[in-house]
Amino acid sequence: MLDKKSPLPMYYQIEEDIKQKIDSAIYSERETIPSERELSEQYEVSRMTVRQAVTNLVNEGYLYREKGKGTFVAEKKIEQPLQGMTSFTEDMKQRGMNSSSKLLDFTIIPPPADIKRKLSLEEERQVYEIHRIRYADHQPMAVERTFIPVALVPGMQEKDVYGSIYEYIEKNHDYTIHKATQMIEATIADEEQAELLDIVPAAAILHIERTSLLQDGTPFEVVKSSYRADRYKFISEIHRS
Amino acid sequence: MLDKKSPLPMYYQIEEDIKQKIDSAIYSERETIPSERELSEQYEVSRMTVRQAVTNLVNEGYLYREKGKGTFVAEKKIEQPLQGMTSFTEDMKQRGMNSSSKLLDFTIIPPPADIKRKLSLEEERQVYEIHRIRYADHQPMAVERTFIPVALVPGMQEKDVYGSIYEYIEKNHDYTIHKATQMIEATIADEEQAELLDIVPAAAILHIERTSLLQDGTPFEVVKSSYRADRYKFISEIHRS
DNA sequence: CAGTGGTCTAGACCACTAC
DNA sequence: TAGTGGTCTAGACCACTGT
Incomplete structure (x- = not known):
């Protein structure tokens, strides 16, 4: 699944994998993704590492969390505005x-x-x-x-x-x-x-x-x-x- | 220093304390703040908890990190724009x-x-x-x-x-x-x-x-x-x- | 009640910087 | 070489949600 010897950090590889699963509708919009404990078993990393990946995706707007319920896939952006600052x-x-x-x-x-x-x-x-x-x-x-x-x-x-x-x-x-x-x-x-x-x-x-x-x-x-x-x-x- | 019994999480109390020290120039602009290991001793919390506080302040623009060198206080915003979205x-x-x-x-x-x-x-x-x-x-x-x-x-x-x-x-x-x-x-x-x-x-x-x-x-x-x-x-x- | 995310610990090894 | 932030582990207890 993940390349533990890669120079890319584990949390980054997990982010990319989750984004890919959202794109291919393996995780669908408004549905929960597996819990942090499940993901840490799947990827064979600690829960804190999964959390770092998920937190980044939440900050980027791909996912959102609800206390006691789970982590959900956000709806896709309708129109992509130019992100951030550009020349x-x-x-x-x-x-x-x-x-x-x-x-x-x-x-x-x-x-x-x-x-x-x-x-x-x-x-x-x-x-x-x-x-x-x-x-x-x-x-x-x-x-x-x-x-x-x-x-x-x-x-x-x-x-x-x-x-x-x-x-x-x-x-x-x-x-x-x-x-x-x-x-x-x-x-x-x-x-x-x-x-x-x-x-x-x-x-x-x-x-x-x-x-x-x-x-x-x-x-x-x-x-x-x-x-x-x-x-x-x-x-x-x-x-x- | 910190109230370990407070319902406010430790990392949040640390954030507020660091912000206050920036405002009162105990930590000055462009200077390093104490290292994460020092802060974790000062506040008597683990380094990961300090890291969570510092990471939040970096994301909010109060601090910035340089690999191998340290964490620095960013210059104050000149004019405060209305942050985020408002009615x-x-x-x-x-x-x-x-x-x-x-x-x-x-x-x-x-x-x-x-x-x-x-x-x-x-x-x-x-x-x-x-x-x-x-x-x-x-x-x-x-x-x-x-x-x-x-x-x-x-x-x-x-x-x-x-x-x-x-x-x-x-x-x-x-x-x-x-x-x-x-x-x-x-x-x-x-x-x-x-x-x-x-x-x-x-x-x-x-x-x-x-x-x-x-x-x-x-x-x-x-x-x-x-x-x-x-x-x-x-x-x-x-x-x- | 079991399951979830939120918080926290006490370690560890790495790459990078400065001396 | 010593110190820094970057990454990661394997646990822990909490408050909150649903049944």
Whole structure:
């Protein structure tokens, strides 16, 4: 059943096996799966190891537990929203569109007050400001301004940001983005936006501002994006309990 | 230190103690906390119990671990976004505004095709449609249409939805909302919306559509909200790793 | 009552990091 | 080499659900 010599941990192998059994309807929706004690006999591991696997699947939404009754298979997600955070490039890929960019401006500046605050910067620190038009299937989709502290990514040049900034950074540094705070609002296109996005002035714009944090909480970037509302909807999943 | 006789589990008491030590800077940002083995001696519990507490705090973003090095305190969140999912009533309360409603329409109808699909309903099922204007500090903030399967909340009446629908449902049923899928887009106000929201036609509207699921995956409601963009921004936190 | 998940113990070996 | 988190064991008692 399980490969005890595999470098993959037992709990992970159990997770994959249970997910596969859900997919193939061996465990069906709204039905219980075997109890933790039964599973620990089947897989020949301790109950705590089974529990670790089941707990992870509960956190990911595949299963849910009811005290005294058992562990049940949750109903399948109807529509899969893009899970978590994605770059523009990844986002478009998931939507089945190809993406490209046009660099309008690449400068190093002292940060404006709101950026300085959002990036928790000291007085004399500088930031990159990268101003781009983002295309999806060769049509304008968004205009985007990205602010990144120079101290975090020293030596970045214009040629490095023609494609995905994340790709460049992942090649050259070991940063892991952990989470982000997003602010989403609706506005009306001004003349500059209208021209850059090839829409009429006064058309609707979906404005998304994101502040990304690394694992240790260091603010890494502020991205201000203005999307064409006729082409873009923002989809996400949120959890309560 | 800990109350071993408390009905609160040990790992929970440890979580609270560590959080308190972070707040009071006994454990400071970017510094390690004591190792799991040290903590298990301090609290006089097994290492697995300490691990359960620490794992929860890592998942909540208070701590992060680095293999071979230790467990570190993450930097504080700069701005606290409303965590998870909230009703309009809860949302406005967190923003320091009072909320009220005006019921425009309360009917039982066969669901339109998109609602039927999003609520996974069989052929002959009916839904409540609740159409309301939502006020914040007595000014119009949003117009909202809520669709709930009659089978899930039988017997709901007009008088039950003057305030918070969630409050009514929590009083009468034992449902727990687990997660939701949200779609956010920007539009331009049409004449009806402009009149209801007391804005000029062609003003920006932030449109949010939410499908909420219960713990077992049953779709519970679809809410279509149109917010005045001049008064409302949507703020959320998203996670990657 | 027997069975379930929730909590907890007192060990163990591993891979990784820092010195 | 010593210390860290990552994984795992083989038990235990509890509160809760159903019959």
